[in-house]
Structures are given as C-alpha cells and as structure tokens.
Amino acid sequence: MSAEELKQAGNKFFQNGDWLSADKKYSQAIAIDSTNYTLFTNRALVRMKLLRYEDVINDCMSAINLNRDAMKGHYMAAQALIQLSRPSEALGFAYTAYQLAIAQHSKSATDVANVVLEAKKQRWKKLERNRIDKDNSMLNQMKELVKRDSERKILDLREQQWDSPNAGDRDLESEIAVIREDARVQMDELENVFARADPQRYKPREVPDYLMDSISFSIMTDPVVTKNGHSYDRSVIMDHLRRSNTDPLTREPLSVSDLRPNLALKQVCAEFLEENAGWAVDY
Amino acid sequence: MFAQKRLGKELSNIHKSLPPGISIASASDFSNWKMDIQVLDTNPLYADQIYRLNFKFSGSYPIEAPEVTFIKEDGRDIPMHPHIYSNGVICLDLLGTNWSPVQNVESVCMSIQSMLTSNTKNERPPGDDTFVRSGYRSPRNINFVYDDNTV
Known part of the structure; x- marks a missing residue:
C-alpha cells in the first residue's frame, strides 16, 4: 500500500474510534513517506486520544519541522503540554497556533484562543502556588524566630533558678506563662500583617x-x-x-x-x- | 464555541436585575429558556395579561439568533398583534435578518415588550389562518416581509 492509502485506512479507523489501529496505519505511512506533515498531525491527534502526550509533542515537532505553518501541529502541541502541566511552553505553541489560525481564517480560531487562555490560567496557578508557598515560608520563618526567642527567655529563667535556688519566692510558672502568651500575641500579629499585605485575595473578583x-x-x-x-x-x-x-x-x-x-x-x-x-x- | 459561557453570564445578570414587566419563568439548561413579559402601561389590548416567551438557543448563539416564540402555557395566551401569528410565531426583524450578536435575551424581551406597548390594532397578521395551518413552527423557515414599520 502507498503512504496515501495507509493514511486513508488510518483515517477510517480513526472515524470508527479505533485509535490503536489508526495509530498503526499512520506509523506505517510515515515509514514509507516521512515528508508529509499531515501524517504526523493525524498521528498526533490519535495519540492525543490515547493520552500519549509525549508522543503527541514529538509528532507535532516533526510536523512543524516539515511545515512551519502547520497550525494543528502548534495547536496540539499546546494542548499536550497543558496536559503535562508545562504551561509556559504550551503558551508559546498556543500563541503561534492562534496567529496561524487567524492568518489562515481557520474556523478553529476560537478554540485555539481558548487554549491560549487555558495555558495562561495554568501558568498563573503555578506562579500563584509558588508565591503562596514563598509567603508562607517567610511567615513560618518569622513565627519560628518568635518561638525560639520565647524559648530562650524561658531557658534563661530556669537557669537563674538553678544558679540561685533561694532568690526569693518568684513564681516561675506564671512568668513562663506570660512569656508564652506574649509569643502567641506576637504570632497572631504577624499573621495579621501578612494577611493585610495581600489585599488582592480579598478583592471582589470581577473582570471590568x-x-x-x-x-x-x-x-x-x-x-x-x-x-x-x-x-x-x-x-x-x-x-x-x-x-x-x-x-x-x-x-x-x-x-x-x-x-x-x-x-x-x-x-x-x-x-x-x-x-x-x-x-x-x-x- | 462560547454559547454556554455567554448564556451562563446572561443568566447571572438576569438573576441580579431585570427591567420591570420582564421575569424569568424557567432556565434550567443552556438550550431552552422561558421568559414572562407583561405590558406595563394601560394599553387595553394587553392590560393585566402576562405572556410567555420561549427561547431556543443553538450551539452557535449569539452568533446565530435564538428562536423566539410566544407559547400557550400556564394559562398564558398568544398576544394579539399584527406581527404575531396565532401559533406564537413572531415577525420581528431583530430575530431574523437584523439579528446582531450584541443583542441578548433581556434586550430581545424589551424589544418585544415595546412592540406590544406601541400596538393599537387588535388583529393578526394577514394570512394568519393559512400560515398556522401550514404548520410552520420555526420562524427561521419563513421569509417575512417587514413592510409595515408603523407597528
């Protein structure tokens, strides 16, 4: 069979939802003719269905190398990268796909635009998570400092007690309780300050x-x-x-x-x- | 496409506020909504009456116009109007050739409301009998003649 016939056979399997057989036919076609970029985009689409995202990206790259204007290659690469949680790379492909879709008057332009947004959203979520982790680690560090400070004070008190066990009748336990209470107030205050430094989280979420x-x-x-x-x-x-x-x-x-x-x-x-x-x- | 997202937004806007005389009867999915409208001034043709509009959205809404008809339901009748057939089909250019995607459910309701408000003729469109007997339900299949701009 020629590459074109194998492609047609693959398309038929694809239409019937037989992804594995379609994948096989496209692979055979590519073995015969590795210069036709549509063979790669077709196989990428099948592999998307098979959730083989790394392979989707490889096929898309092959298609793009053969034809830089292969809109579907950029489009599917973006989708696969989103699935693999690699939003920054996805965004690059999505932008190119969008420009090509507009230039080629493609009816999928709206869908491609949505993939751009999806990639942006995923990237934002990643950054936001990092930011929160960083904020929290800073907050935790400062709380740790407050805690260590109070523990050191308590230790000092106990040492004084050891050095001069008869120095009057100081109520050690109540003094320790005061130190602990001070530390707790300080930590609450810290949490308040951090919350106030981030009013963004309390703003109403509306797009103007x-x-x-x-x-x-x-x-x-x-x-x-x-x-x-x-x-x-x-x-x-x-x-x-x-x-x-x-x-x-x-x-x-x-x-x-x-x-x-x-x-x-x-x-x-x-x-x-x-x-x-x-x-x-x-x- | 963006039909669902857009209808979702319209619905949340509608739940927030609607102009007087317009209310939502049911909107449980993104393909079919029912709206109740009434004429607020003292037009004797429509006094104390509530009418029900049926909106059908395709997946291409709002690029494509919704199908809007009056329906008989819950004791609501089809309003008398020279542009409204007795089977509920409405002859309004806004819903056909002059549809624009910046229109929305609320603006369509308001247009139909004002179309009733300004009407004084207690009559059906010419050829109502034949039209209704021919069984057309979808206004899309008809080439209306928008000849009378006075009503």
Whole structure:
C-alpha cells in the first residue's frame, strides 16, 4: 500500500474510534513517506486520544519541522503540554497556533484562543502556588524566630533558678506563662500583617466591562477595533463576520479588512490576565 | 464555541436585575429558556395579561439568533398583534435578518415588550389562518416581509 492509502485506512479507523489501529496505519505511512506533515498531525491527534502526550509533542515537532505553518501541529502541541502541566511552553505553541489560525481564517480560531487562555490560567496557578508557598515560608520563618526567642527567655529563667535556688519566692510558672502568651500575641500579629499585605485575595473578583468582549462575554485576548471605535475579540468578531458582514452595533457594512488591532487594550487585557488568570479565564 | 459561557453570564445578570414587566419563568439548561413579559402601561389590548416567551438557543448563539416564540402555557395566551401569528410565531426583524450578536435575551424581551406597548390594532397578521395551518413552527423557515414599520 502507498503512504496515501495507509493514511486513508488510518483515517477510517480513526472515524470508527479505533485509535490503536489508526495509530498503526499512520506509523506505517510515515515509514514509507516521512515528508508529509499531515501524517504526523493525524498521528498526533490519535495519540492525543490515547493520552500519549509525549508522543503527541514529538509528532507535532516533526510536523512543524516539515511545515512551519502547520497550525494543528502548534495547536496540539499546546494542548499536550497543558496536559503535562508545562504551561509556559504550551503558551508559546498556543500563541503561534492562534496567529496561524487567524492568518489562515481557520474556523478553529476560537478554540485555539481558548487554549491560549487555558495555558495562561495554568501558568498563573503555578506562579500563584509558588508565591503562596514563598509567603508562607517567610511567615513560618518569622513565627519560628518568635518561638525560639520565647524559648530562650524561658531557658534563661530556669537557669537563674538553678544558679540561685533561694532568690526569693518568684513564681516561675506564671512568668513562663506570660512569656508564652506574649509569643502567641506576637504570632497572631504577624499573621495579621501578612494577611493585610495581600489585599488582592480579598478583592471582589470581577473582570471590568471594558475588558470584556460584548459578544462572547469573556475577557479579550486579541482585541480589534471596528470603524465606530468598538472593540471585540478577533476570533469572535470573525465568527460573526462569517455570518454577516455588518457591524454588530451599528449594522453598517463591516469586513475583516476593516478591523484594526487595538494594541493598548490588548496590553491592558494581558496585564489583567497576568495578575488574575486563575479566575478571570473562567469568569 | 462560547454559547454556554455567554448564556451562563446572561443568566447571572438576569438573576441580579431585570427591567420591570420582564421575569424569568424557567432556565434550567443552556438550550431552552422561558421568559414572562407583561405590558406595563394601560394599553387595553394587553392590560393585566402576562405572556410567555420561549427561547431556543443553538450551539452557535449569539452568533446565530435564538428562536423566539410566544407559547400557550400556564394559562398564558398568544398576544394579539399584527406581527404575531396565532401559533406564537413572531415577525420581528431583530430575530431574523437584523439579528446582531450584541443583542441578548433581556434586550430581545424589551424589544418585544415595546412592540406590544406601541400596538393599537387588535388583529393578526394577514394570512394568519393559512400560515398556522401550514404548520410552520420555526420562524427561521419563513421569509417575512417587514413592510409595515408603523407597528
């Protein structure tokens, strides 16, 4: 069988949900013809179904090496990297996939945009976890210092007692209790200070309207501005323009070539996401 | 697509506040909602009446318009209007050729509410009998003639 015939056979198995046989056929096809990038993206899709994410990435890389504009290669690599919790790498692939999807007028542009957001969210969560761990370790260190200080004071008291056992009738136990109480108050105070230093966690979690696309009601990642000055997310307004060449607000004629990137707004959205991706993506 | 996310947001906005005369009757999923509307001024045609609108959303909402019809349910009737057929089908350009994805459930309800408010004719569209007998349920299959802009 030729590589093309094997590919067709693989596609058939894929449609029937027989991932293993599809994987085999694509592999045989690749053995014959290793220059056709679609064989690699097809096998990557099968391996995605088989949850073999490392292999997905390898196939995507092969596809991209053969054709730098293989949108699906970048797209699936991003998805697999998200599954492997490698969001920073995923984001790189997702961005490229998004640019290619827009340039190629792909209908999957919205899905690709969602993968960009997913990668951002995952990266934010990772950073946030590190930050909390770091904060906590600092807090714990300081609490440890307070504790050690109080223990040292108690030790001193006991040593004085040993050195001069007859020095009046000092109530050792109550003095120790006072030291312990002081330490506890100090630790509470520390926790308060740390909580107050992070008001972010107590802020209401809302995305401002001006960062939201008024069609999809999600935060924009690639805003474009129309002739009347209103901004939409690029993939969303392109969905609309595929159906109707009108401005959604004014119903005046509008086509893809009338759209201009809104760079300042894009920056604001990106900064907002950088700080809030953990919840803003799903908002 | 983003239909579910968008409808989820619309729903939480609707639960927060709705204009007078519009209320939510049921919205348990993201494919079918029911809204109750009433006319608030003293228009004798619709005084003290509550009408029920049925919204059907496709997976392409809001790029694609929802299907909106009046339904008879819980004693609610189909309002008398020269653009509303007696089977509940509404002839409104906003729901067809002039749909725009920046519209939403609330704005559609308000448009229909004001369409009733401003009406004075106690009549059905011409050809109502034939239209209803032909069994069209989906407004999408009909090429309405939006000839009368006075109502």
